[in-house]
Amino acid sequence: MSEPREVIAQAAGVNVRLANADDLGGIMTIERAVFEHEAWSAEAMRRDMLDANCYYLVGELVATGQIVGYAGLLCGAGSGEGDIQTIAVRPTVRSRGLGRVMMADLIAEAGRRGATRLFLEVRSDNPVAIGLYRALGFVEVGVREGYYQPDNVDAVVMKLEPVPGGPSSRKLGPIGSELTNPPAIGEWPKDGAC
Ligand SMILES: CC(C)(COP(=O)(O)OP(=O)(O)OC[C@H]1O[C@@H](n2cnc3c(N)ncnc32)[C@H](O)[C@@H]1OP(=O)(O)O)[C@@H](O)C(=O)NCCC(=O)NCCS
Numbered sequence: 001m002s003e004p005r006e007v008i009a010q011a012a013g014v015n016v017r018l019a020n021a022d023d024l025g026g027i028m029t030i031e032r033a034v035f036e037h038e039a040w041s042a043e044a045m046r047r048d049m050l051d052a053n054c055y056y057l058v059g060e061l062v063a064t065g066q067i068v069g070y071a072g073l074l075c076g077a078g079s080g081e082g083d084i085q086t087i088a089v090r091p092t093v094r095s096r097g098l099g100r101v102m103m104a105d106l107i108a109e110a111g112r113r114g115a116t117r118l119f120l121e122v123r124s125d126n127p128v129a130i131g132l133y134r135a136l137g138f139v140e141v142g143v144r145e146g147y148y149q150p151d152n153v154d155a156v157v158m159k160l161e162p163v164p165g166g167p168s169s170r171k172l173g174p175i176g177s178e179l180t181n182p183p184a185i186g187e188w189p190k191d192g193a194c
Contacts, residue, residue, distance in 0.1 A: 005017055006018070008057065008105055009101040009102070009104070009105050010101070011059065011096050011097040011098040011100075011101050012096040012097060013061060013062050013063065013096065014059045014060065014061055014062065014068060014069070014093065014096065014098050015059070015060055015062055016057050016058070016059050016098070016101055016102055016105065017057065017058060017060070018055075018056070018057060018058075019049055019056035019057060019058045019070060019072075021046070021049070021050065023049075023058050023067055023070070024042060024045060024046050024049065026058070026066070026067030026070075027045060027049075027058065027067060027070045028042050028045060029067075030067070030068070030069070030070065030088050030089075030090055031045065031070075031086075031088065033090075034088045034090075034091075035088070037150075038148065040086070048072060048074070048085060049072065051074070053074055053075065053076040053077075053079075054072055054073060054074050054075075054085065055072065055073045055075065055106065055109045055113075056070060056071070056072040056073075057070060057071050057072075057102050057105060057106070058070045059089070059093075059098045059102060061093075068089065068090040068092075068093040068098070069087075069088060069089035069090060069093065069098045069099070069102060070086070070087070070088060070102075071084070071086065071087035071088075071099075071102035071103065071106055072084075072085040072086045072087075072106075073085060073106040073109055073110055075109065075110045075113045075115050075118075076113075077113050077114060078114065079115070080114065080115060080116055080117070081115050081116065081117045081118065081119065082110040082113065082115045082117075082118045082119070082163075083118070083119050083120060083194075084103070084106060084118065084119070084120035084194050085194060086194055087099060087102060087103065087106075087129075087194065099129075099132055100132060100135070100136070103132065103133075103136055104136065107136065107160065107163060107164060107165075108164070108165055110163050110166065111163045111164055111165025111166040111169070112165060114166060114167055115163045115166050116161060116162055116163055116166050116167055116168040116169075117159055117160065117161035117162070117163060118138075118159065118160040118161070118163050119157065119158070119159050119160075120133065120138065120157075120158050120194040121144070121147070121155040121156065121157055121158070121194050122155065122156050122158065122194055123148055123153050123154075123155065123156075124143070124153060124154040124155070124156050125153055130156065130158075133158050136160070137160050137164075138158040138159060138160045139158060139159060139160075140156055140157070140158055141157050141158065141159045142156075142157040143155065143156055143157065144157065
């Protein structure tokens with residue numbers, strides 16, 4: 001993979017850019033510290049990062065270049081939907097806006113790829129992440145009981161629809177069409193995400 005360095009977005013003291021294979025070590029350091037026994041393996045993370053259907057960002061400190069956050073989207077062009085795969089920020093760099101700007105760019109990328117809806121799953125005992133997702137327009141659409149093991153914690157399934165910048169956000173239907181064409185209930189992402 002090439003080494004894109006273009007700054008996509010910024011939070012306080014942090015530049016956000018596309019991830020590349022050289023970032024795997026920095027990402028895994030955070031992944032293991034933050035998610036502990038639920039952490040992905042380095043091989044699984046590498047495979048996801050390099051998958052053409054995925055889009056991964058890293059946040060790096062402007063001062064030192066240290067990787068302090070990452071976030072990933074799965075959204076195949078033409079699939080019409082996407083999943084937020086993961087997001088994490090080093091504890092010492094939280095509440096500076098990095099999580100929000102990375103999420104905003106994943107959402108924008110999903111729109112560019114033509115997604116009309118975006119899903120994620122989050123532990124029900126994670127109010128900070130749930131608050132962030134709600135602030136970005138995600139709504140709760142279901143619960144997967146005991147999804148996170150061995151902690152036996154439920155997964156809250158959240159959905160963003162329409163995706164800003166996506167096809168359905170660009171066309172306006174007739175007033176009242178939402179009543180005659182209501183969104184389907186009980187739609188689920190195909191696999192676990194985030
Ligand atoms: C969720 C996470 C990525 C947010 O990253 P962050 O860089 O701290 O987030 P931001 O600074 O952009 O804050 C975004 C929003 O999160 C919420 N938030 C952030 N810090 C918070 C805190 N200490 N208490 C409550 N809410 C908080 C707020 O809604 C905030 O919006 P606001 O800035 O408009 O108030 C980060 O907390 C994290 O890495 N958590 C552990 C990993 C994790 O839970 N990942 C999600 C798995 S689904």
